[in-house]
Structure formats: structure tokens, C-alpha cells
Amino acid sequence: ETGVTQTPRHLVMGMTNKKSLKCEQHLGHNAMYWYKQSAKKPLELMFVYSLEERVENNSVPSRFSPECPNSSHLFLHLHTLQPEDSALYLCASSQVAGGNTEAFFGQGTRLTVV
């Protein structure tokens, strides 16, 4: 148990559906992240939130829409996805400042787009 909880663990959705991934951290951290891990590829950083403000968007398509209502919660809203968006989506959190702090990861949501 890392203190970062993601729901759901598994999700199957059609290309016309709208769904949301949820992440919650109980660590008092101020930064939260979304990563995407496709089959046989390294983790790709998608979004970074610091103190509830988005500070980085790594050229992610607009069909992925993040939301950070407070420092403990992070959402990833999904709409009109493509089959190639099927992947493991991981949420992480860390302290905002300082390089001397590790990121804690959730168990991920396994997304399948059909």
C-alpha cells in the first residue's frame, strides 16, 4: 500500500464513451502526476499538477482531460478514445519542491478501448 489509490483497476470502454479515472493520495503531497504505460514501452509522463495547477502537458491529445480539484485528488477524463490509447494509466504523487523526494505510485488502471 503506497498511499496512492486509483480507481477503477480495470476499465473497458467503447470509442464513443466518456469515462473518468480517479486518483487519491493520503500522503499530504502537493504534486500529482499522470503516466501512461503502453505495452513494451517506458512510462510516459502525461500531466503534472503542482499545488492544484497544471504545470506540464506533454503534448497529450485533447481527448485526455485532467482535473485536479484539490491536492489530494486527480482525475483523468476520457472521451472519444482510440484503440491505441489502451494502456496502463498510472497516477503518482510527490512533494512539490526538492529533488530529494520520491514519487509514490498507485497500482494503475488497465484501460482497454474497444
Next chain:
Amino acid sequence: DAKTTQPPSMDCAEGRAANLPCNHSTISGNEYVYWYRQIHSQGPQYIIHGLKNNETNEMASLIITEDRKSSTLILPHATLRDTAVYYCIVRVFNTGGFKTIFGAGTRLFVKA
């Protein structure tokens, strides 16, 4: 882009030490070296980190060269449950703070 390079895979016999190398020749003075591992289809798990001194915890030891351009993660007595992908990461500072950027990692196979 990842700032580290690692061998794609390694084998280790159960009970022996696993030594996983990593090159990070462009590391900056304020950047820490982190190691994570990821067991299949789970989230990455933090192992250890360091700046310039060698570090040891209950999971592993981290040896950082004096010039900080490379490091080695040592699992002193590898078990079958240590089979995973091991990521060596330099925590990069950019706008908004530090970020953890992953490379391809090393897939460690521990064999009985």
C-alpha cells in the same frame, strides 16, 4: 527524454547478488539518482535514492561513482520475487518542480 541508459535485460541466480548498472553522464549537481522497480502490471515501487554518497536500506544498496556519471544498484541476495523491470532515474527539475522521467529500464530475471 530520459537522462539514463541501462542494459535492457540481465539474469541473476537466486541467492546471488544482482548488480544493475546505470549511466547518467549528463546529471546535474542538484539532481538525485533514484531506482524504482515495476513488477508486471503493477505501479512502480520506490527502492532507493542518492545524491553522491553510497546508500543502503533494507531492500538494496546504491553505489554512485565519484564523478556521479554512473551508479549501480545492488540486490544482495536476489530472490525469485525480485524479477521485475528496474528503472534508474534522474529526477529532473523543470518548470513546476521536480519530475520523475522514466527510461526503458533493465528487465531482471532471477532464476532458481
